[in-house]
Amino acid sequence: MADRKRLYDPSKQEDYTKLLELLAADSESEDENPNSQSDSDEDVECNESNSDNENEDVSVDINTWFRVSKETPVHLNLCSGDSFDLTIVSDPVNFSSQYSAFTQFMPRSVFVHVADQTNLYAQQFLDKTHDFSPRSRYAKWKDCTTEDIEAMVAMEIGMGMCRKPSLKDYFSETSWLLRTPNFGEVMSRDKYFLLRSFVHFNNNANFVKKGLPEYDPLFKIRPIIEMTKETYLQHVQPGKCVSVDETMLKFTGRLWFKQYLPSKPSTKWGIKLWSLCDSKTGFLCKFDTYVGKGSGVKTGETLGEHVVKNLLRGFEKSN
Incomplete structure (x- = not known):
């Protein structure tokens, strides 16, 4: 039972932030399958200008992350016959991996904000609610950290890549058929469902009711929209x-x-x-x-x- 009650381990912070890469690595193993189709069916050509202004054709797999040069259009020829140029205007190191690219459009400030609002809502809920049982999972609540929110988002993305009949199945440790590595190692089942119950993006105390002039239908997620919508044009022209x-x-x-x-x-x-x-x-x-x-x-x-x-x-x- 001790293994089922794991709490947040600061030493696993790197695992939390790298979970996306660990999950994406599973797809790379398909390249080693001898029965897979030839690389020519899945390749695209990337023409990239070098320091001598000479064009060089590089064949890369569509699932492979490749470096680009700052403010240099990357010309992609897809096997479908379509082609386009994509201009990266930020530091190329920001796009050196799937995880680093993800953080350019979903910066750490977003996770800090979500952690603060989640802790605020949990405190508001616990202050108003006094009739739950001492054995209730709400009684086990402890303020979450930014790393907890990052881990939860990574797990949600991973769940979209690996579908299961129930959320509890991702944390199954007894069934050889349902057991999925990484999920239970990153966060315990009880902590995941408790965090999922309290996750919030805005302060409910500032909510304006429908019918009033300042009513915002997207109030619940408005801070996240405003914090992320400007990131798109900051990195790609x-x-x-x-x-x-x-x-x-x-x-x-x-x-x-x-x-x-x-x-x-x-x-x-x-x-x-x-x-x-x-x-x-x-x-x-x-x-x-x-x-x-x-x-x-x-x-x-x-x-x-x-x-x-x-x-x-x-x-x-x-x-």
Whole structure:
């Protein structure tokens, strides 16, 4: 039973932050399978300018992370026949691995904020609730750390890569069929579910009720949106041709501004986003969430005009 009650171990901090790379490493083992298809079916060509301004064609596997030069367009020729240029404007070392690239768009400040808000909500909940049993998992709550939130996010991503019938199955230690390494080693089952119960992104004390002028339908996640939406253009420079279109984020839960678009081939139910993307690469530059007709639209302005002007704000003097 002692193994089932593991608590956070500071010595495993590096394992927490590297879990994404550990999970991604499983896919690399497929390259060693002699029955796999030839590399020519999965390769793309990367033409990269060197210090002598000479072009060199490098064949890389689509699952292989490769270095790029700062402010140098990387020309990719896909095996489908499509090609595009992608310009990295930040330090190339920021994209030296999958994990480092992930942290450029989801910086540590986000995890610090989530840890603070989670501890705040847990304290608010425990102060108001006095009727739970001493054996309740709520009685075991201890303030979480930034590393705990990072570990939880990594586990959530890993769960999306490895689907199981139940969340408890990821922590199974008895069944040879359901047992999955890493998950239980990073965080115990009880601690994961307790953290999942309290995780929060904004202070409920500042919530404005619906119907009031300052009501924000995205209040619960507004800080995360504002902290991450500006990171896209900080690291990748789009081309001169951009496109504005609607994108569906799959969601089947209960939400009053959930949309149904029967014309979409894959995601018909979900949250609609207005997206500004690079026309050639499809890279997402900016986005805005659609929360209902007329929201934020000025008098005498159509919804289409409002969306385009809002997403193109900051590009007025761009060539």
